[in-house]
Amino acid sequence: MPKDSTDDSSAAKDNVRPTLSERFRSLAFRRNNGASPQKSGAHVDLSVDQSPTHKPQNLPDLSHNHSERKDAPSTAQLSLEIQVDPTSLRLGERFLDCLETDRPRVAKQVYESLVSSAADPEVLLENRLSSICLLARLRCDSDGAIQVAAMPDTQGLAALLARTERSIKPLQLSNRHPSTEEAPSSRSGRSVVADNSNRSHSRSRTRSAIGEQSVEESIEQAPLLWMYNDQQDSPRDSAPMTSFSLTAYATGDPSVAAIDVSTWLDVILDVLDKGSDWEVYSYVLVHLPSQLANISLFVRHLAKMEKLHDLVTSQLQKNKVFEPPASTGLKKGDVALCLYHTLTVLIGYCGWWPLQKMTDMVHTFLVGISMWDRTARCCIHALTLCCHEIPKAVDRCLRLILTKMSQIISQSHLAIDVLEFLNHLARLPAAYPSVGEELQRTIFGICVGYLRNIRDTRDNGGESTHPRSSHRLSRVSGESNLQPPSGRSTDTEKDLHEYVYTLAYNIITHWFLAISIEDRSKHVGWMAKNLAWKDRSGNEIVEEESQVTLDMMHRTAYLDLGETLRPPMDADDEGRMIKKTWLLGMSIVTIETNQTNGTTYITKRQASGTTFSVYRQAYQPLPSHHVGAGDQVNGGGKNSTARIFPSHVLLQLASTISPMPIPLQPIVLPENALTQRAISTFDRIDTVDGHKAGVIYVDSGQQEEQEILANTTASERFGTFLEGLGTEVQLQGATFNTQGLDRTTDMDGTHTFAWRDRVTEIVYHVPTLMPNDLAVDPRCTNKKRHIGNDFVNIIFNESGLPFRFGTFASAYNFVNIIISPETVHIPASTPSSHVEGVDAVTRDFFRVQVLWDSSFPESFPPATPKIVTASTLPGYVRQLVLNASVFCLLWSNRGGGEYVSSWRSRLREIRRLRERYMNTATSANEGYPGMGTAEDRGGARSYEDGDDWKGTFTMGGMAEEDHVLMSLDFTRWT
Numbered sequence: 001m002p003k004d005s006t007d008d009s010s011a012a013k014d015n016v017r018p019t020l021s022e023r024f025r026s027l028a029f030r031r032n033n034g035a036s037p038q039k040s041g042a043h044v045d046l047s048v049d050q051s052p053t054h055k056p057q058n059l060p061d062l063s064h065n066h067s068e069r070k071d072a073p074s075t076a077q078l079s080l081e082i083q084v085d086p087t088s089l090r091l092g093e094r095f096l097d098c099l100e101t102d103r104p105r106v107a108k109q110v111y112e113s114l115v116s117s118a119a120d121p122e123v124l125l126e127n128r129l130s131s132i133c134l135l136a137r138l139r140c141d142s143d144g145a146i147q148v149a150a151m152p153d154t155q156g157l158a159a160l161l162a163r164t165e166r167s168i169k170p171l172q173l174s175n176r177h178p179s180t181e182e183a184p185s186s187r188s189g190r191s192v193v194a195d196n197s198n199r200s201h202s203r204s205r206t207r208s209a210i211g212e213q214s215v216e217e218s219i220e221q222a223p224l225l226w227m228y229n230d231q232q233d234s235p236r237d238s239a240p241m242t243s244f245s246l247t248a249y250a251t252g253d254p255s256v257a258a259i260d261v262s263t264w265l266d267v268i269l270d271v272l273d274k275g276s277d278w279e280v281y282s283y284v285l286v287h288l289p290s291q292l293a294n295i296s297l298f299v300r301h302l303a304k305m306e307k308l309h310d311l312v313t314s315q316l317q318k319n320k321v322f323e324p325p326a327s328t329g330l331k332k333g334d335v336a337l338c339l340y341h342t343l344t345v346l347i348g349y350c351g352w353w354p355l356q357k358m359t360d361m362v363h364t365f366l367v368g369i370s371m372w373d374r375t376a377r378c379c380i381h382a383l384t385l386c387c388h389e390i391p392k393a394v395d396r397c398l399r400l401i402l403t404k405m406s407q408i409i410s411q412s413h414l415a416i417d418v419l420e421f422l423n424h425l426a427r428l429p430a431a432y433p434s435v436g437e438e439l440q441r442t443i444f445g446i447c448v449g450y451l452r453n454i455r456d457t458r459d460n461g462g463e464s465t466h467p468r469s470s471h472r473l474s475r476v477s478g479e480s481n482l483q484p485p486s487g488r489s490t491d492t493e494k495d496l497h498e499y500v501y502t503l504a505y506n507i508i509t510h511w512f513l514a515i516s517i518e519d520r521s522k523h524v525g526w527m528a529k530n531l532a533w534k535d536r537s538g539n540e541i542v543e544e545e546s547q548v549t550l551d552m553m554h555r556t557a558y559l560d561l562g563e564t565l566r567p568p569m570d571a572d573d574e575g576r577m578i579k580k581t582w583l584l585g586m587s588i589v590t591i592e593t594n595q596t597n598g599t600t601y602i603t604k605r606q607a608s609g610t611t612f613s614v615y616r617q618a619y620q621p622l623p624s625h626h627v628g629a630g631d632q633v634n635g636g637g638k639n640s641t642a643r644i645f646p647s648h649v650l651l652q653l654a655s656t657i658s659p660m661p662i663p664l665q666p667i668v669l670p671e672n673a674l675t676q677r678a679i680s681t682f683d684r685i686d687t688v689d690g691h692k693a694g695v696i697y698v699d700s701g702q703q704e705e706q707e708i709l710a711n712t713t714a715s716e717r718f719g720t721f722l723e724g725l726g727t728e729v730q731l732q733g734a735t736f737n738t739q740g741l742d743r744t745t746d747m748d749g750t751h752t753f754a755w756r757d758r759v760t761e762i763v764y765h766v767p768t769l770m771p772n773d774l775a776v777d778p779r780c781t782n783k784k785r786h787i788g789n790d791f792v793n794i795i796f797n798e799s800g801l802p803f804r805f806g807t808f809a810s811a812y813n814f815v816n817i818i819i820s821p822e823t824v825h826i827p828a829s830t831p832s833s834h835v836e837g838v839d840a841v842t843r844d845f846f847r848v849q850v851l852w853d854s855s856f857p858e859s860f861p862p863a864t865p866k867i868v869t870a871s872t873l874p875g876y877v878r879q880l881v882l883n884a885s886v887f888c889l890l891w892s893n894r895g896g897g898e899y900v901s902s903w904r905s906r907l908r909e910i911r912r913l914r915e916r917y918m919n920t921a922t923s924a925n926e927g928y929p930g931m932g933t934a935e936d937r938g939g940a941r942s943y944e945d946g947d948d949w950k951g952t953f954t955m956g957g958m959a960e961e962d963h964v965l966m967s968l969d970f971t972r973w974t
Contacts, residue, residue: 092134096148104245104257115263121276129225129279135264136287139240139294142823144247147240156864157286157338158228161330225279249300261297265304273311275322285338292345293867295845296824302352309357312343313364319371333372340368340375341864344382348845348867350390358393362386366397369404380417384424388872391431398432402442409449419503424879426510437522443511444523447504448530454501459536492857495894499887505545509552509759517560521971524553528968548903552608554970562758566612573599580646582666584654586910591646598644607907609687615649667917682909686902691762691885692739694793695722702799705808709780714768717821717844718796724874726755726764739763740786760882765790791815791888792881805851815884817877820847844870850880
């Protein structure tokens with residue numbers, strides 16, 4: 001039966017994509033139940049509630065009281081349709097229509113009307129909010145062309161203020177049981193006072209009557225005028241609308257009109273300084289950081305940007321933050337957190353500001369760690385970015401920062417954030433040029449403090465004995481309030497503890513290596529004392545992580561060469577070498593000696609690395625009257641070289657005539673196939689922890705997996721970013737771990753990029769460097785087999801569209817780091833940058849956002865976008881990758897497996913050898929006790945020799961009884 005033509009017409013109509021002006025109409029306001037305003041001829045119904053009791057809600061201490069204005073909107077006005085002209089909603093539609101139809105001069109006039117409406121507190125609240133809604137969506141590209149964002153990235157802050165559908169429900173529950181976390185302040189001037197003098201049906205009163213009616217009824221009587229539209233749009237629907245004839249600054253082209261962005265900045269400054277109706281104020285709080293991230297829009301108004309900086313820092317430092325109306329259920333800390341997000345974006349503008357202003361910013365973040373509980377994480381993340389962007393300012397405040405962090409160790413929910421800050425800082429010497437022994441000890445103390453917390457938690461069966469903050473990870477971010485499945489909370493907390501544990505040891509290692517070699521030995525004794533500990537039964541414990549950390553200190557306290565290379569043997573050495581291997585403490589020592597000339601090659605294998613060295617014993621010529629004995633020959637004054645064995649070299653280096661207790665004696669390893677296999681296995685374990693990450697380029701307009709992976713070329717700034725991430729290395733014949741990239745046939749390309757320090761190595765999988773064969777492999781599965789198995793992917797997104805998590809379908813892509821570039825053209829009139837090396841003509845900025853799998857815990861670090869300069873981008877992103885990779889390795893083994901670092905793997909191989917040979921006839925060692933704890937020793941007590949001497953065995957050595965900790969300090973005798 002043929003389909004009715006009207007149905008075809010209707011279907012076609014339904015498939016027509018709405019214009020941006022129509023989308024603006026639907027996004028401008030949303031009722032509490034999610035409904036959108038509807039068109040009705042020439043009128044727009046902006047009714048947000050049919051209740052006759054609704055009136056706009058004010059910040060109570062502000063000057064504009066709607067209930068007292070002569071033109072205050074009546075109940076009838078709010079529930080009736082509003083006339084098309086001159087409502088601000090209509091102004092917004094006209095502005096968008098002018099952009100779509102290329103009428104820049106009319107658009108400029110409408111813009112001025114929108115700003116006037118947004119600035120006037122006497123304008124009907126809905127109209128004013130409509131104007132602000134559009135103005136807050138304005139952006140511009142690098143050429144100044146005005147854009148209107150269809151979907152601003154503000155969901156996180158909207159959820160913070162309970163302006164998303166999911167976040168408002170937990171808020172309703174918290175209103176049912178009000179928290180005492182932050183009681184209203186009694187501060188004068190801007191203190192919160194319930195405004196019930198002229199409004200018998202105010203929200204304040206509604207909330208006070210919660211005990212008499214349901215939460216749903218109270219919310220219904222106090223509807224919100226705006227909500228974040230969390231409806232999932234496709235990336236193309238979220239693309240901004242761009243007008244090339246309307247710009248953010250004058251270009252000299254007579255066909256182009258320019259708007260004055262500074263007038264909108266004046267409105268923002270006025271709202272933040274003097275306050276406004278809560279609906280207006282909250283909208284500005286939520287949407288301002290996203291707009292400020294578009295530096296091109298504001299770079300020509302740096303004086304007012306400085307005013308914004310000064311205003312925000314002053315309010316936060318002096319605790320003069322507006323308190324939300326009591327009926328919202330929100331606290332001052334929520335408002336402060338929004339302001340801190342604004343301040344974080346302003347870090348991107350610091351290149352044009354003097355050092356003192358940067359220092360004020362750092363100090364403000366420091367204040368936020370303790371003034372409001374819920375702002376601490378945001379402030380620590382911001383300080384981490386400051387280490388990269390404004391290191392001189394961080395150095396000025398570093399003593400205060402570290403002292404503050406040492407005071408919040410008991411707040412376990414901040415452990416990851418504090419430790420990741422220290423991890424970033426350790427790799428940025430410019431941020432701590434003046435750090436001395438005292439501050440170094442403070443850093444080690446912070447790490448040890450977190451280790452003690454975790455140990456105490458383990459000893460108490462997983463229940464922390466340390467007070468937790470009352471901070472809720474989000475009511476704030478909204479989405480995390482849903483209760484996890486039964487048992488998941490405990491498991492997740494355990495996984496986070498493992499990450500904290502791993503981070504703390506990593507930071508101790510990195511900071512020890514960051515200290516000058518002259519100062520390292522000063523910390524060994526203190527660290528040895530604190531890395532060993534006693535369990536609840538009083539047993540001495542030196543766990544694997546502590547053992548490998550002390551091993552690292554043993555190797556590097558007096559040496560800063562890093563890795564060593566086995567030297568090639570001389571021609572005279574061939575066929576004349578004698579080799580012998582011992583277990584010496586927790587190391588494998590191999591000595592190869594040329595019997596005839598005494599040249600000796602020593603290889604010392606330890607958990608933290610392998611050291612190669614050459615030893616040669618110097619001989620004095622025998623006098624002519626010397627009579628030869630044994631192998632010595634003396635004839636005609638010429639001497640033959642005395643024979644020498646490896647055992648002689650060991651005795652010279654590791655023994656004297658003083659009696660050596662059996663437990664301290666080296667264990668001889670037999671020269672057989674079993675020993676050789678064990679040593680070969682040991683040598684194949686890297687001396688650094690290996691990581692991998694994809695680095696994916698997304699070209700203009702691309703959003704599908706296949707077209708993205710097919711890229712073989714990229715932009716110049718992507719290439720610059722790659723060069724900053726690491727070093728280009730050849731794959732064929734590579735001797736390092738290429739993390740699955742082919743080393744023989746070039747099937748994965750001829751080169752890749754990699755980065756390495758003394759502890760870590762990361763190899764990047766770069767699809768643009770891999771060849772395509774689209775005829776045979778149209779879906780680029782060869783590239784996907786690498787990218788799809790990378791826990792962490794860096795997405796360099798130049799598509800102009802939002803990147804969707806899950807674009808690369810995989811069960812192993814846990815973290816995406818999205819980088820969106822913006823080139824800012826700086827006019828000649830702009831003051832020169834205070835940052836050395838910054839181009840005075842153009843400058844690249846990058847928006848960096850971390851997205852992670854939904855299975856990750858909420859406390860995994862920041863998803864809030866950061867604005868990063870080109871010079872610091874590679875280092876900042878690389879550290880994000882390393883932190884995320886460590887967490888992913890732990891997370892992927894949470895089902896019962898274990899992530900073991902390279903050093904711990906090497907240590908375990910040494911222990912296996914000890915366990916195999918310590919009490920065998922082969923080793924010639926008898927009664928050699930076990931290692932580690934009393935349980936490891938099978939309950940055996942300390943070894944007793946023939947005399948009265950007693951010792952306690954630990955880590956392959958012997959210590960005086962009850963002095964194990966002191967015995968670990970090798971600097972006592974070095």
